Amino acid sequence: MTGRVRRFDEALAAANLKVEAALKALLPQAEGPESRLFDAMSYAVFAGGKRFRPFLVCESARLFDVREESALRAAAAVECVHTYSLIHDDLPCMDDDDLRRGQPTVHRKFDEATAVLAGDALLTLAFELLADTDTHERARVRVELVRRLAEAAGGRGMVGGQMIDLASEGVALDIGSITRLQRLKTGALIAFSCEAGAVLGRASEEAHHALHAYAHDMGLAYQIADDLLDAEGEAAVVGKATGKDAEAGKATFVSILGAERARAQAEMLSEQAIQHLDLFDEKADLLRExxxxxxxxRN
Known part of the structure; x- marks a missing residue:
């Protein structure tokens, strides 16, 4: 392992610890008649994972010297939205998965109704966190964060992408359609994560544009890698069932391009993403990594 990769792994792990501590402080405590709901929320949030999107929030905030508490609250909000999306994606009416991050999905551990409510509660908690004055003293900044996250998570973002994904089973999509699907389903929340720091730091339009372009290319590279993991990965390593896209007849980057070309495309997009960060010199080294x-x- 090179020193550069080790530094990134250490930074990701350190950010994970800080985000987990913030989430433990911010999630509702399991008490009262609604405690089953809070147990399910915690079960999903603390089931593991790399906290990659929160890491992007924290690193983008660091570019503009945003105070850590503000960055961590925004990072926690992103993780709440991401976890909600996983809970709902796993439901029988969606992808019908039994495993997530190597353990039973929320609807298997609890029940379907509780899983739906846990996802709903995490989604709404995210906006509660962003709207609080502890996230930023300026109301305009808080409103902008709420607006951008709502757009990234809603019908013109992640939820819209999921709808397209469900409707595409057995449909012969072309590469342009798949790119749009994944830009909404996966890329929109990644884009918010990369730009949240610029919003918190009241950065220039040039900085916003650079981070948006970085997120666009990196988000597509992320999804191509996901498709490759589904096609080639082992469930025990990936932490969830693999080969499901092919079983469902879903068109993916891999099914259209083939594994070799898809991998080359992901590498090209990764390098393009890195080039968008030239504006930020060495402060963006971890985003480059x-x-x-x-x-x-590998998972």
């Missing part, structure tokens, strides 16, 4: 990480991960 993040773009390399997404195409080399």
């Amino acid at each position: 993040a773009a390399r990480f997404v195409i080399n991960r």
Whole structure:
């Protein structure tokens, strides 16, 4: 392992610890008649994972010297939205998965109704966190964070992408359609994560644009890597069932391009993403490593 990769792994692990501590402080405590709901929320949030999106929030915030508490609250909000999406994606009416991060999915551990409610509660908690004055003293900044996250998570973002994904089973999509699907389903929340620091830091339009372009290319590289993991990975390593896209007849980057061309495309997108960070010199080195990480991960 090179020193550069080791530094990134250590930074990702350190950010994970800080985000987990923030989440433990911010999630509702399991008490009262609704405690089953809070147990399910915690079960999902603390089931593991790399906290990659929160890491992007923290690193983008660091570019603009945003105070750590603000960055961690925004990072926790992103993780709440991401976890909600996983809970709902795993439901029988969606992808019908039994495993997530190597353990039973929320609807298997609890029940379907509780899983739906846990996802709903995590989604709404995210906006509660962003709207609080502890996230930023300026109301305009908080409103902008809420607006951008709502757009990234809603019908013109992640939820819209999921709808397209469900409708695409057995449909022969072309590469442009798949790119749009994944830009919404996966890329929109990654884009918010990369730009949240610029919003918190009240950065220039040039900085916003650079981070948006970085997120666009890195997000697509991330999804191509996901498709490769589904096609080639082992469930025990990936932490969830693999080969499901092919079983469902879903068109993916791999099914259209083939594994070799898909891998080359992911590498090209990763390098393009890195080039968008020239504006930030060495302060963006960990974001550069993040773009390399997404195409080399094993789960």
